[in-house]
Amino acid sequence: MGAPREPDAPLLALLDRYQRDFPLQPQPFRLLAEQAGMSEHALLAVLAQARADGLLGRLGAVFAPNTVGVSTLAALAVPPAQRDAIAAQISALPQVNHNYAREHHYNLWFVLTAPDRAGIDAALAQIASRTGYPPLDLPLQHEYHIDLGFALGADGPSRRPTLSPAAPLLDDGDRRLIAALNEGIALQPRPFALLADACGLAEDEVLQRLQHWVASGVIRRFGMVLRHHELGFRANAMCVWQVPPAARDAIGTALATDPAVTLCYARPPQGAHWPYNLFCMIHARDAASAHAAAQRLAASHGLAALPQAVLISTRRYTQRGARY
Numbered sequence: 209m210g211a212p213r214e215p216d217a218p219l220l221a222l223l224d225r226y227q228r229d230f231p232l233q234p235q236p237f238r239l240l241a242e243q244a245g246m247s248e249h250a251l252l253a254v255l256a257q258a259r260a261d262g263l264l265g266r267l268g269a270v271f272a273p274n275t276v277g278v279s280t281l282a283a284l285a286v287p288p289a290q291r292d293a294i295a296a297q298i299s300a301l302p303q304v305n306h307n308y309a310r311e312h313h314y315n316l317w318f319v320l321t322a323p324d325r326a327g328i329d330a331a332l333a334q335i336a337s338r339t340g341y342p343p344l345d346l347p348l349q350h351e352y353h354i355d356l357g358f359a360l361g362a363d364g365p366s367r368r369p370t371l372s373p374a375a376p377l378l379d380d381g382d383r384r385l386i387a388a389l390n391e392g393i394a395l396q397p398r399p400f401a402l403l404a405d406a407c408g409l410a411e412d413e414v415l416q417r418l419q420h421w422v423a424s425g426v427i428r429r430f431g432m433v434l435r436h437h438e439l440g441f442r443a444n445a446m447c448v449w450q451v452p453p454a455a456r457d458a459i460g461t462a463l464a465t466d467p468a469v470t471l472c473y474a475r476p477p478q479g480a481h482w483p484y485n486l487f488c489m490i491h492a493r494d495a496a497s498a499h500a501a502a503q504r505l506a507a508s509h510g511l512a513a514l515p516q517a518v519l520i521s522t523r524r525y526t527q528r529g530a531r532y
Contacts, residue, residue, distance in 0.1 A: 263435060318526070
């Protein structure tokens with residue numbers, strides 16, 4: 209794979225600034241264009257090119273975990289010679305939105321999302337049946353920091369207190385809207401009118417529902433969802449520790465404030481073959497930088513002596529928004 213495209217400063221600032229707080233109003237791109245000092249047509253062309261270049265995955269909603277659907281982190285330990293073929297089978301499942309190879313005995317890691325836990329169980333059973341390997345199932349127990357925004361510069365998303373809203377009661381219109389948001393909003397002058405047409409609601413209804421979900425925390429952020437690999441963050445490390453249960457929340461809360469940490473959460477251990485209960489993600493320019501950051505985190509948070517592992521990504525098979 210070639211070197212990632214380096215975005216110019218104006219594009220970088222635009223992508224950085226609107227990873228959250230995208231204007232939820234009828235003509236949002238007109239406002240962005242005015243702030244950027246360009247025409248709306250030119251701004252939409254810039255964003256379309258960023259999407260074509262893979263820098264911008266989509267523009268839309270990042271929902272808080274387990275609010276409008278259910279998810280789990282899963283892994284397989286597969287023979288290296290079979291890994292690519294099995295990864296292709298897994299990536300083809302509609303429930304799978306992230307799928308990575310990592311340096312570990314469990315060498316294939318993926319995230320599944322479904323409307324309910326029964327859908328997750330069915331997908332895991334299907335994977336076990338098709339591949340012959342039982343997946344490791346690691347549902348979220350507690351989140352300390354889950355945002356997936358990347359601070360590329362001074363205008364990037366700042367860390368905010370994490371709201372943990374209860375799952376909302378959804379009517380048919382809500383569910384149609386969530387489904388229509390799977391691929392994000394269109395890069396068109398009135399994107400919410402097009403979204404409204406797609407889900408059978410009025411434009412003002414769509415905007416009111418989105419505004420309510422943002423205010424309540426059901427939508428963690430609404431904005432640019434970037435593809436970190438194309439922006440030069442080509443090595444991500446999943447750092448895991450076996451932490452005493454009584455100390456887990458305090459350590460997780462402290463880790464979540466560290467600028468190097470892009471995700472931090474607790475998941476259940478699964479016996480001697482997977483004893484870890486505290487996870488964090490680091491996104492770095494290269495594997496050496498990721499390892500160095502992991503060592504610093506362990507040292508600075510009193511984790512160096514605990515059982516631990518650093519799983520560096522070696523290949524990205526799938527990275528897309530969750531499909532609800």
